[in-house]
Amino acid sequence: MxxxxxxxxxxxxxxxxxxxxxxxxxxxxxxxxxxxxxxxxxANIPHDYRHYTPVDAPPLDSQPKAKQFVDRYTQLIGEHFTTGHRLKSLYFVSASPGTGKTTIACALLNEFIAVNYVAGLQGHDNYRNPAYFLDANEWQATYNLGVTLGDGNAYLRKFTSQLEKALTAQLCVIDDLAVSALTDGFRRHLHTLINGRMLAGKPTIYTSNVALRELLLSLGDDRLADRVKDMCAEVAFVGGSKRGVR
Incomplete structure (x- = not known):
């Protein structure tokens, strides 16, 4: 090994x-x-993203406006553990895929996990479930397979487990929100997740190719779109795909 x-x-x-x-x-x-x-x-962070931090993640070099948000958010993560500062949600968006949204979202999750760990070493309050990464497309595919196979199958158990972990994590990334059409059944569970996190005051980092102003049309539910927008800053990523450049 x-x-x-x-x-x-x-x-x-x-x-x-x-x-x-x-x-x-x-x-x-x-x-x-x-x-x-x-x-x-x-935390379910994809393996390829587990070494990135907001200090040196490559996509930030080509995203100067996004870097300002990320630098400030990184500071606020530290303040969250020292002063109790409440973190807001972020909505990373770009018209083109592959601009670094997921990389930077994972870098912030990694930073939160690292600071949470250091806080515990120093005797400060920290979280047992600090962070979780949820791929919205993969989660919906798991749900669809589970519904097709019927009650009690492994796909539905996995779907429910992911829901519970994403609900209870202090910081959660919901990746690729609203890039696929939602079924009514899945939309209800997505609402449960996003609404539950909002009511608990837990921040969420979304990535999407759909702008916030167009979210209602993509999600098909005005309540769900409003909950995504609650205390959420939209951060635009520009340019073309950088995939394959790490």
Missing amino acids: TQFDATQSILRHHAKSADPATLWQHSVILHGASGRGGALES
Whole structure:
């Protein structure tokens, strides 16, 4: 089994003075010994995005306006754990796919997990379920398969488990919102998730190719669109696809 490279740890910017052995020991808790486990696995963050941080994620170099939001949000994550500052939601949008929205959303999730971990080491309050990544398209596909196969099947159990984890996480990414047509049944569960997080005062980072002003048309539910917009800042990503450039 290949050992995780601690230079790729999401703690690297928080532990610059730590010796490599100490950094690795702490990083294993977040990444797992092979880089495919730990807190990041529990948070469902795609493996290709588990080493990014908002300090050095490549897409920010070509997104100067988005970088301003991300830099400030990174500061506010720190303030959330020191002063209790309430984080707002973010809505990352671009007309073109592949502009870095998901990369940066995951970088912020990683940062939240890292700061949550450091807070615990320092004796401050932290969260047992700090963050979760939910691919809206994959989640709907799981639901559709589950409904087709009937009660009690593995797909419905997975769907319900993902709903519970996304509801209870303090910070959640809902990736690719409103890029596929929604069935009535799935729309009700999506409403449960977004409404539940809003009522609990938990921030959500959305990514989408649909602008907030057009969200009602895509979601087909004015209540759901309004809940997405609640305390949410829209952040535009510009340019063409950067996929394959990491």
